[in-house]
Amino acid sequence: MRAPLIETRNATRIIAGDVPATLVADVDVSVSAGEFIAIIGPSGSGKSSLLYLLGLLDRPTSGEVYLEGVATSALDDDSRADMRLATLGFVFQFHFLLPEFSARENIILPMRALRRLSEKAQVARADMLLEQLGLKDHAHKRPDQMSGGQRQRVAIARALANDPKVVLADEPTGNLDTHSGERVLEILNDLVSSGQRAVVMVTHDLALAARADRQIRIVDGRIAI
Amino acid sequence: MSFVLDIALTHLRSRVRQTVVGVLGVATGVGFSIMMAALMEGSQADFIRQLVDSLPHISVTDETRNPPRQPAETRYDVVQIDGLRTPVVRPGIKNPMAIMASIESWVPGAIAPSVQAKAVIRYAGRDTATSFTGLDPKREQKVSKLATQMRQGSLDALYKATNALILGDGLAKKIGARVGNTVTIVSGAGRTLDCTIVGIAHTGVAQIDDVSSYGLIKTGQILASQIGLVNELRIRVADALQARTVATRIEAETGYKSVSWQEAHEDLLSAFEVRNIIMYTVVGAILLVASFGTFNIVSTITHEKARDIAIMKSLGFRAKSVRRIFVIEAAAIGLIGALIGWGLGYVLTRAMGSIEIKSPFMDSSTIPVLYSPLHYALATVVAVASSLFAGYFPARKAAAVEPVDIIRGAS
Incomplete structure (x- = not known):
């Protein structure tokens, strides 16, 4: 059995305040390569909060999040940023592309930050991803010159830029029409087909979740059996 | 990038x-x-x-920073001296030529002797105070830019007339005199001289041009009634910014008050x-x-x-x-x-x-x-x-x- 890429142990996230709010409580999750996991649950149940913990965007109040076996909650911000850059890819409900940059430039940006590839190789990889996602002719377009579906595919390409081991998607089809949503889902499915990568997708759409290998249902911040 | x-x-x-x-x-x-x-x-x-251009960089005068020590002060530990009066006539610099030769031996620049005298110019029935400088035109050209600051006449014209006089343009304007006019100078020592104006100078500094008059050293000595008097050595150093240092050394070596242009305009x-x-x-x-x-x-x-x-x-x-x-x-x-x-x-x-x-x-x-x-x-x-x-x-x-x-x- 392969070691999990991401694992949480009793991960709890509480927001302090006059009335403390528990976003995630005692969650144990394990994500392995080749898995396509859907996190489902009603609105406000803590799905996205769990995804943020898995993606090292947030720190657990108690418990631990392991990325490739490394305990991450005590790491400094820079180390966590480096792990995100090299190991994780994010796709959000909104594309969150940088508006002043073209599709290709947006995809290249994480590669430039990581500096693993030469400048020439970065451009080649960006073009390859654009081609794989059917956006070959849109390389020079800025986000405001593309449709919602195209933008979301560029966002996926950007998430894949550094060849991450885990892609974390938060309602990736939430703002798309059925056809575009279907296309995005196909792409996410393809990502795990090689068995090298895992995808964790948050959705409230049970039909979409049914396409995943495994579903984790969250209610009131806890995993519901 | x-x-x-x-x-x-x-x-x-x-x-x-x-x-x-x-x-x-x-x-x-x-x-x-x-x-x-x-x-x-x-x-x-x-x-x-x-x-800096209109004045010599260093002026060595026949004064001292501190009053000369009285014989009684040398004899007794504590002395009270009352009623001391400064001499009416300026003593002048002793052996000025020897001192000049000594300074010239180490100061990079030029040196010129002069006689300073306070006087009154009388012209057209008006008396106006002037600061008279008796100078050596040939040497003066090396220590100040007076020769190039002549508006009318020339510095050498001082040789061409008896008791020739150059006035600052402010002073000339004040008394209404022109080149060729004859004015009367009355010195503090009571000597009266009729002088011919042979030139008008303009240094550009109003406080100089409004009061200055220039003649030969001999004229100054006559006004001071002291033959052979030299009461100021005017020095121009190669580097104007070194004037203060050079002045300090000259003062230490000669004992005479030596004022650099920086000290003169400290305020x-x-x-x-x-x-x-x-x-x-x-x-x-x-x-x-x-x-x-x-x-x-x-x-x-x-x-x-x-x-x-x-x-x-x-x-x-x-x-x-x-x-x-x-x-x-x-x-x-x-x-x-x-x-x-x-x-x-x-x-x-x-x-x-x-x-x-x-x-x-x-x-x-x-x-x-x-x-x-x-x-x-x-x-x-x-x-x-x-x-x-x-x-x-x-x-x-x-x-x-x-x-x-x-x-x-x-x-």
């Missing part, structure tokens, strides 16, 4: 109007700072140059120092105000770009990379503003330097300005430093953004 620099420049390019306003703010600050420094230092340099030079402090404070304030524009722009961009910052951090950008983006933006505004400010400052300085003026304190026909690379360098350093300072705080705030807070709010 670094991706951080790329993002920073893209932000600035995409906000052309705001960027232009910020850059122009800095450029205006830098431009006016350069102009102001050029004007202030220009007028100062012009004034000092005229002072004026310290006034210039105060003026410079005020100037640089005002210049700094101008550039600091300009930096508020930079702060405003960078703050606006960080506010508008909060979502982009969050997404960059979620992708794995380090906080310092985000901070650097906005610090670079501030620096770019400061630097581009400073470069444009150079051009503006030069044009403003040229424009101010071409304005014609008539000042009783200066000889210039136009406002004197000083072009110095130091002004440009200082304005640039202050402008860029102010911009960096102004940009740092919003940049730090941007770097502290928690991506999850923004993403949660945007979703």
Whole structure:
């Protein structure tokens, strides 16, 4: 059995305040390569909060999040940023592309930050991803010159830029029409087909979740059996 | 190009109007700072140059810093002396030629003897006080620029008439005398001489031109009723800035009071120092105000770009990379503003330097300005430093953004 890429142990996230709010409580999750996991649950149940913990965007109040076996909650911000850059890819409900940059430039940006590839190789990889996602002719377009579906595919390409081991998607089809949503889902499915990568997708759409290998249902911040 | 620099420049390019306003703010600050420094230092340099040109660099007189020691003071430990009177006649410098030869042996420059006397010029029924200098025209040409400052006649004309006299143009105007007129000089010793005006001099310093008159040493000796008198040695050193050091050594060697041009105008030079402090404070304030524009722009961009910052951090950008983006933006505004400010400052300085003026304190026909690379360098350093300072705080705030807070709010 392969070691999990991401694992949480009793991960709890509480927001302090006059009335403390528990976003995630005692969650144990394990994500392995080749898995396509859907996190489902009603609105406000803590799905996205769990995804943020898995993606090292947030720190657990108690418990631990392991990325490739490394305990991450005590790491400094820079180390966590480096792990995100090299190991994780994010796709959000909104594309969150940088508006002043073209599709290709947006995809290249994480590669430039990581500096693993030469400048020439970065451009080649960006073009390859654009081609794989059917956006070959849109390389020079800025986000405001593309449709919602195209933008979301560029966002996926950007998430894949550094060849991450885990892609974390938060309602990736939430703002798309059925056809575009279907296309995005196909792409996410393809990502795990090689068995090298895992995808964790948050959705409230049970039909979409049914396409995943495994579903984790969250209610009131806890995993519901 | 670094991706951080790329993002920073893209932000600035995409906000052309705001960027232009910020850059122009800095450029205006830098431009006016350069102009102001050029004007202030220009007028100062012009004034000092005229002072240095019109007077010898060092004046050795027949006085001493402290009164001569009385015999009783040497004999007894404690003495009270009352009723001492200074001699009516100036003693003059003893063995002036030997002292001159001694000074000439080590001072790089030139030396000339002179006789100073207070007198009154009588002309057309009016008496006007004058400061008479008896000089050696040939030597004088080497220690002062009097020969080149003649408006009418020449310094050598002093040889061409009996009791020839050159007047400062202010004095000539005051008494209404012209070249060729004969005036009467009455000395403090009571001697009266009829002198012929052979020239009019103009040093450019009103306080000199309004009271000075020049004749031969012999004329001065006659006015002082002391044959062979030399009561001042006038020295010009190769490097005017070394005058103070040279004067100190001469005084130590000869015992005679030796005053450099710096000491003679100590009050004026310290006034210039105060003026410079005020100037640089005002210049700094101008550039600091300009930096508020930079702060405003960078703050606006960080506010508008909060979502982009969050997404960059979620992708794995380090906080310092985000901070650097906005610090670079501030620096770019400061630097581009400073470069444009150079051009503006030069044009403003040229424009101010071409304005014609008539000042009783200066000889210039136009406002004197000083072009110095130091002004440009200082304005640039202050402008860029102010911009960096102004940009740092919003940049730090941007770097502290928690991506999850923004993403949660945007979703």
